[in-house]
Amino acid sequence: MNASFDWAKGYASRRMPVFGNNVVSTTHPLGAQAGLRMLWKGGSAVDAAIAAAAVMTIVEPCSNGLGSDSFCILWDGKKLHGLNASGFSPAGWTPEYFRGKYGDDAKTPPVRGWDSVTVPGAVASWVALSERFGKLPFADLLEPAIEIAERGYLVPTAIQHKWVGAFGVEALVKQPGFSETFLPKGRPPEVGERFAFPAAAKALRKIAETRGAALYGGEIAEAIERHSRDEGGVMTAADLAAYKPEWVDPIAQDYRGYTAHELPPNGQGIAALIALGILDHFDLAGLAPDSAEAQHLQIEAM
Template structure:
């Protein structure tokens, strides 16, 4: 039997409707979340269980060395958590004369995901870390059967990371990546997860695990220290938002790219996009142009919020400024826009919701699949390469510096309506994420598509200049229409699921309960009871 990651025939899932729901990119993680809910846990407990299991069963997208962000509705109010890590204190532009590397020990920033688990459990959880981490510990120790999409991504990573410190020892048993249908065990991860549960995370940041991480990095020429690890703290940062009609989209404030989704929506408010259908040429053209304008400003100004001293998110989201940016959109042709001048002022995504009304959008990532490619022996900790998100441009807000957070791609999304929670959602997949948030929000709120239809729909991705990548499921006449407007269209293979993201959505229903959808580009599953 051949276990495929790419469907031979078109497949259409229905949305899952239930009072308690979990949507993730891997079925074992989804089921772990449901188990925790059935044991009396709430949506936060379920989110933490799924997040921990995903570090084991989807190592191609995240791990114990990841960063994380969260937006959640606790039943009364909305909260935002930034658990991204900072650069080692010893980093400076002088350390990187050839620019920031993409992989290796000098891309490793402090991993923040574990601190997110601890903070969320302490503030909102009911069951405690020992209970919610138990499913992940079991899969790490006893093994799990590798799923098709993850097996493919794992094999690609093996070609890149086989010679990176510690990678082969942990992730290439028998000298190769495991195939779909084979069982994989990670006893080092089980050990680390147990230490996290027993010490409420302290072992990871101050104890034996922290010491092993820092020692291994330094032995290979990296700068991360135990002091860097111990200094890490997550921030309850709240959210920033923008309105589109009567819907509010909420994002985490910088250092993430969520502000670009808000800018694009604010720009689209000043267009006639409501005159078109979801798959019309003009609707896609307007979205591409709005995203293009937003991304120019994103890369010009967005960084660690503490270092955005000249232009901050308030200036970027100023309604007058966004209206002026919208005026630059030509409905008859594509334009290669530059950055504006506002006034001064791989990844896993999961959603959970419970019958009490709590809703969670949580995202964690190693950045580039297995991240830096560096894995600490005996711990199962694959370390992120978030340092690659910095630049070395003097005076730029995102210029590398010790103790600074890099620009981040991973963003959870949350929609509100009339002061009430509406949708916890998001999309893994690097630079498509803010673009994907816009596409998902418009499909569900403007064009009234259900969450599974919105996840199934073909996507486009602005690359740079006039270049746009599109999925082959977009109608040929639409692609021709975009080309006629001046967009340089490339049609990418269905195999490039990462490039077009992996969406998970949980939408509140008018009469109670939720509709959940999971992206067919991943191995995932939405389920509930």
């Protein structure tokens, strides 16, 4: 490969370029190491991505979790594949349910608690991607996350800031189980303080042993239903059992010699494609990148 890249192009950066046949990039080095570990074992890029994603639920729990949604656009060398693993609503979420519970406030969905939680799709996406594009046994992919959750890790600066800010700790301390899980000493962990996640390690072991089935119909699903019921929610094990991620065809928009791809709705990627389609009608290249005029056009397009 001819590495003729213009390093002076765009904005100046103090970061050094990274070269390699394979690269795994995450916001925590343990996530990247987990992905590289799979590649060293002969795994595919998908194996690496799953291992890294699993670790991120442990080392950056303020932004990732086993209850997350998941989205993927993947090029297999011949075709572009899309996977939408956003969570479905529980079957009990009817208009009558919300009107009966919230009255006049039913049009404004709650932002905390079980009435704001959809069926988790992330683990199902890991299983689907592993089955279709993985090379290693599924259980191998979760080994690094389980190890880190059991032994703990030292919380870095950026993630500690997210722990305090992104979590919105003051709003979440009233949620059952939050403080016991994420505030083990009654507060967010300090920078450099060890944080272990044994409950997540236990869940990940069950998920690894059953290829995700424990979350979508086994022990974990039953625990989710019990907790939901005890706290006034309506999610059931049947909701979890009914969940399947969706393989979809990405949608595209040509823009000045390039083609951008996004997942179709219900994902929000279509908004970026619409904005590019609008901007294609303007001489954006004739404006200074950070000028008020350029910023105005981009903001209005969005």
